[in-house]
């Protein structure tokens with residue numbers, strides 16, 4: 490399978506105070522194939538979010554290389570990087586971060602209007618289609634204050650997909666949801682992945698990682714282990730059984 494994302498020897502150092510630096514990523518290398526679903530797990534403070542930000546161009550590593558297909562992210566200007574993120578990447582976070590003064594549909598289409606590559610009609614129809622696919626068409630015109638956490642997170646997924654990204658990054662996207670909303674959001678992510686979008690998620694939750702093709706386990710700023718799983722098929726597979734097997738590996742890793 491063709492590699493979509495490649496990181497080579499990434500280091501990230503933060504200045505802690507005047508005299509001290511803290512090295513959060515230590516020589517991390519990884520590769521993600523097009524269409525793959527990768528989960529990044531590990532203890533709190535091990536560097537998962539820092540790694541996600543470094544490989545998605547949301548932050549710059551102190552050293553090392555990050556490539557999305559042929560594009561070397563670390564050589565791009567801020568404007569070039571922002572344009573690349575807008576057109577080729579989607580992002581979801583623990584909180585939906587939707588704008589309060591816009592209805593759900595307007596929140597979703599906004600990055601499409603910003604990218605300015607297609608007519609507003611085309612973007613609006615895609616927004617409506619995404620709302621339908623994620624089961625929230627009925628709240629398209631609602632204010633975000635009238636939606637549940639699970640509905641808001643589905644809307645955030647629609648917003649992340651509006652520009653048809655090649656790769657979707659998530660930082661604890663189900664971290665604030667109850668278990669039934671988590672399962673619904675995970676089904677949506679699995680179906681997005683099944684249609685070819687690459688997915689890379691940071692999670693503490695083995696339920697989430699159970700859907701991935703591969704789990705990377707971070708410890709003290711490096712990848713300490715890697716756990717490949719069979720491609721998840723929502724029609725055939727029971728993710729609870731996968732979660733149990735994965736949990737055994739995670740506990741061997743010291744999680």
Ligand SMILES: Nc1ncnc2c1ncn2[C@@H]1O[C@H](COP(=O)(O)OP(=O)(O)OP(=O)(O)O)[C@@H](O)[C@H]1O
Pocket residue numbers: 503504505511513531532533534535536537538539540
């Ligand atoms: N902007 C920053 N400045 C200084 N230190 C930071 C900064 N961001 C993160 N760190 C430190 O880097 C380390 C790794 O943080 P990071 O958020 O990447 O870990 P994590 O594995 O995602 O943790 P968690 O699971 O708790 O979210 C932590 O010690 C954190 O305090």
